[in-house]
Amino acid sequence: MDELVHREEPSPNWDERDERISMVVLHYTDMPSVDAAIARLCDPAAKVSSHYVISEEGEVVRLVPESKRAWHAGRSFWRGKSNVNGASIGIELHNPGHTCGYRPFPDAQIEALVPLLHRIVRTHDIPRANVVGHSDVAPQRKLDPGELFPWDRLAQYRLALPRPAKLKLGDPFDNDGAFYLALERFGYDVSDGKKAVEAFQRRWRPGKIDGETDGEVRAILFQLLLDRDSGKTR
Numbered sequence: 506m507d508e509l510v511h512r513e514e515p516s517p518n519w520d521e522r523d524e525r526i527s528m529v530v531l532h533y534t535d536m537p538s539v540d541a542a543i544a545r546l547c548d549p550a551a552k553v554s555s556h557y558v559i560s561e562e563g564e565v566v567r568l569v570p571e572s573k574r575a576w577h578a579g580r581s582f583w584r585g586k587s588n589v590n591g592a593s594i595g596i597e598l599h600n601p602g603h604t605c606g607y608r609p610f611p612d613a614q615i616e617a618l619v620p621l622l623h624r625i626v627r628t629h630d631i632p633r634a635n636v637v638g639h640s641d642v643a644p645q646r647k648l649d650p651g652e653l654f655p656w657d658r659l660a661q662y663r664l665a666l667p668r669p670a671k672l673k674l675g676d677p678f679d680n681d682g683a684f685y686l687a688l689e690r691f692g693y694d695v696s697d698g699k700k701a702v703e704a705f706q707r708r709w710r711p712g713k714i715d716g717e718t719d720g721e722v723r724a725i726l727f728q729l730l731l732d733r734d735s736g737k738t739r
């Protein structure tokens with residue numbers, strides 16, 4: 506077996522990929538226990554799966570080989586692409602979630618995620634702007650991995666985009682239409698604007714998640730787009 510994977514629990518819930526791998530989607534399990542989560546992800550009737558599950562103790566379980574398409578993202582959208590499962594690797598972090606008692610992700614869990622994610626992005630040459638949360642690709646339906654997920658830890662290892670350090674003052678967008686256009690350009694499905702802004706806040710400004718496009722939210726988005734387009738944060 507492989508040094509970063511502790512156990513295999515093969516799931517029957519996969520099919521063939523129709524696209525090159527170019528994204529990673531992070532989830533929480535939203536289940537009372539990791540065993541219950543794995544059982545569900547391996548249940549043919551549930552028709553869901555992920556490539557990996559990581560327990561709170563840091564055990565990494567592989568359910569589906571990376572070469573196959575796992576069924577983790579459901580109806581989803583990112584940067585113009587609506588078939589996220591076909592192009593992504595899905596990692597479930599066990600956490601009871603907003604349904605069963607949301608709590609911080611323990612260090613042991615993140616310490617198991619970091620080398621696994623590092624290997625995945627290196628193997629498939631995945632830009633860190635495409636390491637996203639389920640709520641980023643399904644803002645109308647999903648909250649995971651949620652506002653307690655330590656994106657800054659991943660950013661330290663260059664495995665996710667950092668939050669912009671310095672924000673320019675002033676309002677970079679003339680009106681809401683311009684803001685939503687920019688939000689879609691960054692990646693989000695903006696067909697429900699308030700939900701899209703909530704997902705953006707959950708990822709980039711978790712201290713206040715209200716779906717309002719205030720000045721700080723507008724400045725963060727503007728800086729993210731500038732950084733990404735200038736190639737600083739590929």
Ligand SMILES: [Zn+2]
Pocket residue numbers: 531532533577639647649
């Ligand atoms: Zn999810």
